[in-house]
Amino acid sequence: MKKTALILAAAFAAAALPASAADFGSKQTLTIDGKAAYLAETSARILANKELKAPELVDDITDGLSGTKVPGYKIMIMGRTYSAAAETKPPKEGQSQWREKAYVHRGIKLFVGIPVAKGKPDLAHARLLNIGVVDDNGGDAPHTPDEKIRPVGKQLMNENAVVEKAHLHISELELPNMKKGEASGGGVKLKAGAVIDGKAVETELDSTFTRFYTAKPTSSEPFKADKRFVK
Template sequence: MKTTAALLITAALGFSAPAMAAGFAHQQDISYAGQTLKVADTSARLLGNAQGNAPELVADINDGLGKTKTPGYKIQIMSRSYSLAADARPAREGQGWSNNRAIHRGVKLLIGIPVSNGQADLANAKLLGLALISDAAVPDTFKAEDKIRPRGKQLVTKEAKISRPTLQLTELQLPDFAGGERSGGGVKLHAAAQVDGKPLNVTVNSTFREFEVAKPDAARGFGADARVVK
């Protein structure tokens, strides 16, 4: 725990992270309402500074929604895959398909990591928001002339009720993004919540297939959700 926290702080200070074997697996287990959402990989998007070379230390990870201000870092963890319907048709020569990079199935977790006395506190990391897309109701066939690929449904709408959010973040390692790495590192976590009264469970033990850094002026999706922050 101390080692992985040190890696996060090392990145924040702009130094190169020490080379280590983190021992991450390739596990992305997601279930909602008793049904498994099969996903392919896990990626991450870190809220970084204006230069994009270090994590951004925000004054309050809760965005004013908590009882007290908690300084720290924010990161999005995304376990996802493309719909079978989306994968069913190759691009036509000279035309291509719309929504080529649209995510059709998976979960996104917005996580806040408190910082106290210059140390990242992974044990007290908080779930700040979530998104959940399912393509269970999307047919796996469509006509050849259809140019818009079927998309999954966002289950965490503005009207959705979210309760009993929990998070255990046990390990987090960032790639050397200041040095240009955009994959690697990894995460081990378990998250759960009730979405419209139905249980969502997420267990991830995986390297990051893709790693991105969002600058403060393009921090879309990093705002805390009042339904999740307690």
């Protein structure tokens, strides 16, 4: 079995001791309509079991949209920054950045389904189930010097958005130790994107997870598949 499969199987099946650690970098890029958008971190939220100690195995990652049930796991992978982040304005006297507290997130969310085949996670056939993209015009969203919170930008995805050429490739995925309640660690290597209302959105992540969250199985609504991505 390849190293990627070993890491993923250990992380998802046991969610405890990972196999040999993957060598993640510090790359996180996002372009929207050809213009770069700043990302500060890579994070993730996984649909977990009721004890929040392991991923939840769902009956169908496609939520009935593919015509055939595909059992597997669901995870949200995020490349993001904030509406009041260090890059928005120069710090005031006594501050290390303009605002010490994080506010509204900007960037990209990838809603991913990972099939399970013969009891093992099948990373090669991971599915992009939905996407969220907040565009702030490459960091140029206008704001006045006295504004306390920078404008969050525009969410490109809505119920009427036309989505084309959606794609996802994950080469590495390692979870933090869920049994111990780790809130960071692991990481991901992926490339993904789509054309949303004519705007090409492309992201590449090769990074550890700065923040890692768990969601109870009763909180599955945000992870639901979108028919524009599932065929």
